[in-house]
Amino acid sequence: MSNLKQLAQSLGLSITTVSRALDGYSDVSAKTKARVLEAAAKTGYQPNVAARRLRRQRAELVAVTLPTAPGHIGPPHFLDILSACAEHLALSGLNLVIAPVPRGQSELEMCQRFVDGQRVDAMLLVRTKRNDERVELLQSRGIPFVTLGRTESAKPHAFLDGDGFAGFRDATLRFIADGHIHIGHVAGPQAFSFAHHRRMGWEAALGQTGLSSALLAEGDPTEQGGYAAAKTLMSGSVKPTAILCATDEMAVGTLRALREIASGNTVSIIGHDDLPMSAFTDPPLSTMRVTGDDIGVRIASLLLRAIDGEAPEALQEIHPVEFLPRASHRRSQRLAANDAGVQADE
Amino acid sequence: MSNLKQLAQSLGLSITTVSRALDGYSDVSAKTKARVLEAAAKTGYQPNVAARRLRRQRAELVAVTLPTAPGHIGPPHFLDILSACAEHLALSGLNLVIAPVPRGQSELEMCQRFVDGQRVDAMLLVRTKRNDERVELLQSRGIPFVTLGRTESAKPHAFLDGDGFAGFRDATLRFIADGHIHIGHVAGPQAFSFAHHRRMGWEAALGQTGLSSALLAEGDPTEQGGYAAAKTLMSGSVKPTAILCATDEMAVGTLRALREIASGNTVSIIGHDDLPMSAFTDPPLSTMRVTGDDIGVRIASLLLRAIDGEAPEALQEIHPVEFLPRASHRRSQRLAANDAGVQADE
DNA sequence: GTTGACTTCCAAAACGTTTCGGAAAACTAT
DNA sequence: ATAGTTTTCCGAAACGTTTTGGAAGTCAAC
Incomplete structure (x- = not known):
């Protein structure tokens, strides 16, 4: 509800200064910075994310579409992984959203809407197929992405897989x-x-x-x-x-x-x-399990590096599987x- | 990548007209409307969601935070429900996002960020507690929400529950x-x-x-x-x-x-x-199960009605449980x- | 007291959309 | 022909933020 303008007005400062104070720029004096921070905390100011995204041209979002086979959604352990991944991404200010795919819609259409609407900075693909049309789509759009599981795509892409x-x-x-x-x-x-x-x-x-x-x-x-x-x-x-x-x-x-x-x-x-x-x-x-209890964290780190523009070839991990x-x-x-x-x- | 301005320019129309044509307003002629629609389809135009949200002051989003107990995420059957719910919400142009709660963060903080950052139009709460601080928060903010499971809150709120x-x-x-x-x-x-x-x-x-x-x-x-x-x-x-x-x-x-x-x-x-x-x-x-195989759809409909401003008292459903x-x-x-x-x- | 460097602040533009309030053009009725 | 109505279009403002490119003010050095 409260926005930058109100906050600035109440402090007798300009919008610019308040914004820069909150973002920790160096060209605002320590005193005003403290004043701004305090006021922001008191009023519970939260930046409007739509405005910020529009201006920054970044969605601050990573999406994963969750395939929902009729009557049976993907393996429960996906969620443990995704949860750890979300946790790690949050450290870099990125939110992970899980989007269940409605029955009427294909996973591909879903991806399309995400990337073409500029809703996401990157995508995570699970339940990867050997020839995955989602991979092709994302590659053609140049959107950073990581798949959970290899594919047979000719063009290399970032992935994490168990052996x-x-x-x-x-x-x-x-x-x-x-x-x-x-x-x-x-x-x-x-x-x-x-x-x-x-x-x-x-x-x-x-x-x-x-x-x-x-x-x-x-x-x-x-x-x-x-x-x-x-x-x-x-x-x-x-x-x-x-x-x-x-x-x-x-x-x-x-x-x-x-x-x-x-x-x-x-x-x-x-x-x-x-x-x-x-x-x-x-x-x-x-049973067996992929080693390392931080698969989600590894994925998050791959995603971040992919967003940073690192080459896909450098973002491929195959983890050994251990017997239980x-x-x-x-x-x-x-x-x-x-x-x-x-x-x-x- | 492509935006309204480019589309308008390529058609020799104003941004306004193109926008209104796409949104199906009546004050644009059938001919130009067809022209716009075709061009939009051909270029794969997708509106920038950040800009649209900023202007419309609606997030077109419903969020559900998924509690992730250490080593064990919420019951698998939540996901089946959420999937059906997402499907139904999509019909009204709303997206459902599932946000896993990072370990360091409380579910309450998560809710707070969602509602104060104006990221969502409504929220869905699962794993409801008898005295749930999330309910209080959402009530105080006046954000529409539905809980899966009753609470003992003094102030009535929308919920769906099995008996x-x-x-x-x-x-x-x-x-x-x-x-x-x-x-x-x-x-x-x-x-x-x-x-x-x-x-x-x-x-x-x-x-x-x-x-x-x-x-x-x-x-x-x-x-x-x-x-x-x-x-x-x-x-x-x-x-x-x-x-x-x-x-x-x-x-x-x-x-x-x-x-x-x-x-x-x-x-x-x-x-x-x-x-x-x-x-x-x-x-x-x-075992037992809540009757009706459309719980997710029911929830979606409750959410939509809550967003439409219907009184919480009218949005309370208790479904019988059947024995299997x-x-x-x-x-x-x-x-x-x-x-x-x-x-x-x- | 003028110059330059540094600190601290701000006005204005931009991001891409929707929408308000008209305006021009095309009919209709007089 | 003129006034009124309808159809079809558009300019400009707004949404709330970030960022660019300065502008004042302060201080030190000559």
């Missing part, structure tokens, strides 16, 4: 070391970058050890999708004794599918994401130990 | 009808409006049937909180045979706690929220039927 390939490869090798021969994969939609990399990791491990990668089923990255995929996986003639799930949510669905199947409870499972609920499933879900052993990755082992005397090594 | 009281009362009566005597409650922090109402419903049912309401344990509204609360509940001298959990997440924690306890698997459980994962627990979680029976609410029953020949009536 899902290595994570799933190593997890598969772990299963192999445990004596598994039939190792299945409940995969996410391959258009998604993360889903593809995870699947390729699984395939790579099988390939390098000469095992079959036939036990593959794809589904939506939800509990329901995991449930359905696991069902088809377990209905084939050769059944997996271990399953890698692309996400924890799919793993939860897989667990339920196995519960409904005779001897399903001997199948070992590993997920990915380390959702809060994963520690509470039955059995507790062995709980109970679900050793289910057949326990039985195998009973049946055949195989010894656990951990 | 948690009736839901938990009825669920408790259901347990009583099933023959339970010792019915526990894993409660959420009582400062939260929803947690309090649910607890009062549980107490009311016990009170009206003369049963004890001693089996109460409170915890954070998370899996971990439910786990801890259930543990203390089951460690008393008299143990519950049925437990109502304030949220599904707490129910998931409770399930795990029971799993670790001898004969814990005979304890019946009911949760609330109908999270996607609830259908996939073991046993599948019986799955397996977890009849665990002891099955055993009891074996043990004592009690017959299930459903």
